[in-house]
Amino acid sequence: QKEVEQNSGPLSVPEGAIASLNCTYSDRGSQSFFWYRQYSGKSPELIMSIYSNGDKEDGRFTAQLNKASQYVSLLIRDSQPSDSATYLCASSPPSSASKIIFGSGTRLSIRP
């Protein structure tokens, strides 16, 4: 079992709709979670970090963490074509000696 799992997609969402990206993790002791956006051929950039249960909002982005169910999600409201990218979920499980572990990413496509 991978430590961080994501559906590879592609996930296709109409412009203006809500895009929902999901991620599960295997180490129940994980405390830190991150969402990165990566455009093709570019490096990842941090969108959100979340450390406690519940929702965290930043503009059109909302990160949700549920430690009991071991999942973290990213919601993108009012999706724009510029949101089309691969979204990487990452966590820092204690079993990894505090190294950050990445999922394989979900490719998101916003259709006009």
Added chain:
Amino acid sequence: DGGITQSPKYLFRKEGQNVTLSCEQNLNHDAMYWYRQDPGQGLRLIYYSQIVNDFQKGDIAEGYSVSREKKESFPLTVTSAQKNPTAFYLCASSIGLNEKLFFGSGTQLSVL
């Protein structure tokens, strides 16, 4: 401007050749990392360093070497022992382990 600089952007390696990828940061971060990304895949950790003159192997260290003689610099050498070096290489830094990562722009390495 503070940031992480990777060079070169593109690099070609001949069989049997060692090549070195440069990574410099002026963010005053203690921790630095090297990741490898293959097409359609997530990031896999090659090496990381918490402090100067200390570094640890990641998940795929075989065929690679690093040094950390200065806080700002963390070069990666891809040796001839790495038989499948073609990939996108990303350098990152963070204030400390378990903290959010900031990435350089990446180096695309290809084999001639």
